[in-house]
Amino acid sequence: MALALSLSSAALPASTRRAGLGTLLRLVLADVLDRTRRPGYLVSLLAMLWLGQHMLPPHGAPYRTMVLHDVYRPVYNAAWVGTLTAMLTGMWFALIGFYQVKGSVERDRLTGVGQVLAASRLGSLNYLTVRMLGNAAVFASQAAMVLVAALIQQQVLGEDRRVDLWASGSPFLTIAAPMAFMVSAAAVLFDCVRPLRGGFGNIAWFFLFGFLMAGSGLDQPGSSTWRDFSGARVIVGDARQVLLEAHPDAARQPQRFSMGANFNPRYRDQPLRTFEWRGMRWTWSAAASRLPWLVLTVAMLLLAHAAFDRFATAPRPAAGRPFFWRWPGRASRTETTELPRAAHDLVIARRGSAAVGLLRAELALLLKSPSPWWYVVVAGLWIAQLAAPLKAVREIVLPLASFWPALVWSALGQRERRDATGAVLFSCPRPVSRQLPMAWLAGAIVMLLAGAPALLRLAGSGEWVMVGGWALAATFVPALALCSGIWSGGRTLFEVLYLFAWYAGPMQRIDWLDYTGVTTARSAELWLIYGVATAGLLLLSALGRARQARS
Amino acid sequence: MQLVLESLGKRYPGRGWALSEFTLTLAPGVTGLLGPNGAGKSTLMRILATVAAPSAGRVLWNGTDLARSPDSLREVLGYLPQDFGVYPQLTALEFLDYIAAAKGLDAKSARQRIEQLLELVNLTDARHRALGGFSGGMRQRVGIAQALLNDPRVLIVDEPTAGLDPEERVRFRNLLGDLAGERIVLLSTHIVSDVEATASRIVMMGQGRLLADATPESLLDRARGRVWECDVPAADVEALRARHLVGATLRRGDRVLARLVSGDPPAGARSVEPTLEDAYLDVQRGSAVAN
Numbered sequence: 001m002a003l004a005l006s007l008s009s010a011a012l013p014a015s016t017r018r019a020g021l022g023t024l025l026r027l028v029l030a031d032v033l034d035r036t037r038r039p040g041y042l043v044s045l046l047a048m049l050w051l052g053q054h055m056l057p058p059h060g061a062p063y064r065t066m067v068l069h070d071v072y073r074p075v076y077n078a079a080w081v082g083t084l085t086a087m088l089t090g091m092w093f094a095l096i097g098f099y100q101v102k103g104s105v106e107r108d109r110l111t112g113v114g115q116v117l118a119a120s121r122l123g124s125l126n127y128l129t130v131r132m133l134g135n136a137a138v139f140a141s142q143a144a145m146v147l148v149a150a151l152i153q154q155q156v157l158g159e160d161r162r163v164d165l166w167a168s169g170s171p172f173l174t175i176a177a178p179m180a181f182m183v184s185a186a187a188v189l190f191d192c193v194r195p196l197r198g199g200f201g202n203i204a205w206f207f208l209f210g211f212l213m214a215g216s217g218l219d220q221p222g223s224s225t226w227r228d229f230s231g232a233r234v235i236v237g238d239a240r241q242v243l244l245e246a247h248p249d250a251a252r253q254p255q256r257f258s259m260g261a262n263f264n265p266r267y268r269d270q271p272l273r274t275f276e277w278r279g280m281r282w283t284w285s286a287a288a289s290r291l292p293w294l295v296l297t298v299a300m301l302l303l304a305h306a307a308f309d310r311f312a313t314a315p316r317p318a319a320g321r322p323f324f325w326r327w328p329g330r331a332s333r334t335e336t337t338e339l340p341r342a343a344h345d346l347v348i349a350r351r352g353s354a355a356v357g358l359l360r361a362e363l364a365l366l367l368k369s370p371s372p373w374w375y376v377v378v379a380g381l382w383i384a385q386l387a388a389p390l391k392a393v394r395e396i397v398l399p400l401a402s403f404w405p406a407l408v409w410s411a412l413g414q415r416e417r418r419d420a421t422g423a424v425l426f427s428c429p430r431p432v433s434r435q436l437p438m439a440w441l442a443g444a445i446v447m448l449l450a451g452a453p454a455l456l457r458l459a460g461s462g463e464w465v466m467v468g469g470w471a472l473a474a475t476f477v478p479a480l481a482l483c484s485g486i487w488s489g490g491r492t493l494f495e496v497l498y499l500f501a502w503y504a505g506p507m508q509r510i511d512w513l514d515y516t517g518v519t520t521a522r523s524a525e526l527w528l529i530y531g532v533a534t535a536g537l538l539l540l541s542a543l544g545r546a547r548q549a550r551s
Numbered sequence: 552m553q554l555v556l557e558s559l560g561k562r563y564p565g566r567g568w569a570l571s572e573f574t575l576t577l578a579p580g581v582t583g584l585l586g587p588n589g590a591g592k593s594t595l596m597r598i599l600a601t602v603a604a605p606s607a608g609r610v611l612w613n614g615t616d617l618a619r620s621p622d623s624l625r626e627v628l629g630y631l632p633q634d635f636g637v638y639p640q641l642t643a644l645e646f647l648d649y650i651a652a653a654k655g656l657d658a659k660s661a662r663q664r665i666e667q668l669l670e671l672v673n674l675t676d677a678r679h680r681a682l683g684g685f686s687g688g689m690r691q692r693v694g695i696a697q698a699l700l701n702d703p704r705v706l707i708v709d710e711p712t713a714g715l716d717p718e719e720r721v722r723f724r725n726l727l728g729d730l731a732g733e734r735i736v737l738l739s740t741h742i743v744s745d746v747e748a749t750a751s752r753i754v755m756m757g758q759g760r761l762l763a764d765a766t767p768e769s770l771l772d773r774a775r776g777r778v779w780e781c782d783v784p785a786a787d788v789e790a791l792r793a794r795h796l797v798g799a800t801l802r803r804g805d806r807v808l809a810r811l812v813s814g815d816p817p818a819g820a821r822s823v824e825p826t827l828e829d830a831y832l833d834v835q836r837g838s839a840v841a842n
Contacts, residue, residue, distance in 0.1 A: 345667075346664055346667045346668065346671070346699070346702070347660065347663050347664050347667060348660070348664070348702045349651065349656040349657060349660045349661040349663075349664040349700065349701060349702065350656065350657040350660045351626075351655055351656060351657065352655070352656065352657030352658075352660075353657075354651070354652040354653075354654075354655045354656060354657070354658070356658075357648070357651070357652035357658045357661075358649075358652040358653060360652075361645075361648060361649040361652050361653075364641070364645065364649075365638060365640070365641070365649070368640040368641065369640050415638070419636045419637065419638050419639070420634050420635065420636025421636045421637065421638065422602075422636075423597070423600070423602050423630065423632035423634070423635070424630060424631075424632065424635065424636075424650060424694075424697060425650075425653055426601075426602045427600045427601055427602050427625060427628055427630040428625060428650070428653040428654045428655075429622045429625040429626050429654065429655055430622060430625075430655075431653075434653065434655065435653050549601075549602060550601070550602070550603065550604040550621075551602075551603060551604075
């Protein structure tokens with residue numbers, strides 16, 4: 001696409017090269033065609049379709065998704081199926097879709113197409129608008145397919161088979177579209193602001209999403225609707241009103257609202273009571289609640305424009321070395337006893353055990369990429385591990401220490417592709433059995449180092465189970481990073497997966513996701529599961545690398 | 552010592568055959584691989600470097616099938632791919648040390664060779680600089696150095712002089728000539744003069760097939776009597792191109808001295824000694840006519 005974009009721009013006659021609406025639409029179309037042909041698009045779409053289907057549990061399902069006042073839900077009619085699917089779609093765009101569309105400007109920078117565009121008469125704001133609309137169009141194409149699937153699902157569920165395209169489709173315009181635009185603009189903004197382009201931006205968005213969702217006031221009828229990021233607040237408010245009109249006795253139930261997937265085998269025999277909801281009754285106030293997000297879209301686009309350097313910076317600036325890393329031992333020219341006059345004069349390097357050298361090299365590759373400030377934080381975490389009470393170390397400091405190297409690990413498995421070193425490395429002897437284990441081991445050492453002071457204290461206190469838990473985590477996390485990097489070809493998959501696991505596991509104490517093994521007491525089954533998962537991930541990594549090496 | 556390619560083919564899904572029925576035996580010496588873009592040169596190089604598997608046929612290294620035992624060749628292979636990349640955070644010294652470890656070389660002796668290689672490719676003064684700050688030509692020289700780390704018996708270099716300045720190109724040509732003795736060197740390039748200066752054998756490719764496999768002398772012999780020069784008005788050059796394969800042109804005022812390859816020269820053309828570039832054009836034209 002990038003090439004197509006540059007060509008379509010360059011091919012325009014000079015007199016019409018100023019971007020008119022037609023030109024912009026052509027550029028957006030080229031962008032969409034390119035991105036919808038990427039494997040990630042299909043994976044994301046399939047996940048959305050799967051999730052959309054399962055958000056509408058049929059009678060007898062052992063789980064519930066959206067429940068009002070503990071025991072009610074709307075009938076699966078055209079309006080509710082469309083609305084619920086639209087809400088889910090919007091949230092998917094915000095949480096996952098952002099990572100899917102982020103990077104379009106950065107890709108132009110890395111491929112050099114940006115330089116071509118920068119030299120054309122395409123204005124910066126127009127360029128960024130094209131990119132934002134491209135993101136939104138990708139979302140729109142996915143939303144259209146989700147809507148079709150929702151219509152089919154409505155017929156399959158069979159509670160109310162009346163087809164009403166407006167009732168099913170309009171929530172995608174009112175609920176999902178403002179989110180899609182906002183997320184699209186945010187992705188462009190993150191691409192334009194240098195510190196937010198890479199892994200740090202991925203993490204920052206995750207927390208921003210959490211902040212926006214927490215501020216939505218989903219279950220707080222009295223809260224301001226302008227904070228209703230997902231649109232669920234006004235929808236739930238209206239549905240609740242309809243429920244109380246139809247079933248006044250529902251007021252006696254707790255005013256709880258839950259949305260998500262709550263599993264309980266008892267739910268098979270306890271179907272929810274249903275009520276008829278025929279679609280959102282939009283009021284000026286409800287409609288106005290969607291406007292701030294459109295305004296924010298424009299504001300972010302303008303911010304992106306202000307931050308956009310029009311590709312003036314080099315794609316890969318010379319990396320500085322951290323202040324103390326010097327590897328290998330600094331050999332001076334005088335160490336070379338005799339300089340060669342010709343190629344046949346060179347000394348012959350002997351074959352030998354290179355495992356230690358390779359491990360040292362892999363470790364250096366991981367540890368040379370972060371800035372000195374990253375090490376300052378590591379030092380702070382080490383001090384906290386030594387100084388804080390052991391309980392706080394286990395529950396707060398170690399989870400933080402397990403998270404901090406996430407951007408270091410995310411290079412594993414994909415840097416051969418990112419830096420185009422694969423061809424050379426894979427032509428070396430035993431590319432799978434020699435280099436891959438050392439890369440994994442280097443990642444494990446990083447994890448052990450991140451928690452080293454705490455591990456010493458835990459060992460001193462006889463908490464060997466915790467030490468073992470962290471050691472298992474040190475094998476699991478880099479295996480996950482390697483596998484994600486090798487199979488996805490990028491760093492984002494690991495960063496997103498790890499963020500979710502970290503937030504839900506060590507931070508929210510969901511025991512089966514607590515990969516660190518130190519914040520909660522781990523059952524024997526979980527030890528086994530994490531051990532098997534690590535082995536499985538390593539096996540998958542080896543298979544993926546073998547495939548890469550002979551592709 | 553020989554590398555045998557038997558009926559080699561490579562098919563990419565949706566793109567058809569990039570290489571087909573390619574049979575060749577490589578022996579010590581420099582073999583130049585010439586062909587236009589899309590001829591399948593890089594695909595062939597990738598298969599020989601064991602980073603791509605053939606869809607048909609096989610490659611034998613001293614009788615061993617590489618599909619079964621790619622490491623038998625990897626142990627003695629030096630490979631400079633066309634899209635050679637580096638880790639920008641590492642210095643030249645660190646990067647070469649890393650590749651040496653990946654090749655299974657002993658750290659101490661590898662270090663000494665690295666120092667010498669850096670001297671050889673004229674990067675000694677830059678060896679402690681991060682590769683992210685290197686120019687394209689400097690990176691290419693790092694690429695050449697890494698390909699020579701294990702004293703390879705088989706050296707496969709894909710467009711090695713891309714990005715090098717004229718002085719470095721000459722230096723690299725001399726290096727290849729120096730290495731050629733007991734090694735199989737396969738040099739793929741667009742620059743005919745690079746091949747002319749170093750190769751004792753030339754393989755020409757077109758549309759994934761072998762078009763010619765000969766010494767430079769025999770290729771020149773084949774083209775002799777088919778290369779012409781003629782002086783025509785500038786306005787007639789397009790008409791000349793339409794009828795003949797025109798290579799180099801030299802503008803002199805409102806006239807153009809054109810060099811062309813043809814079996815049926817225009818009136819007034821005079822026969823000239825062919826160059827390897829003429830021979831290349833002649834072979835490619837023959838292939839195009841045959842197709």
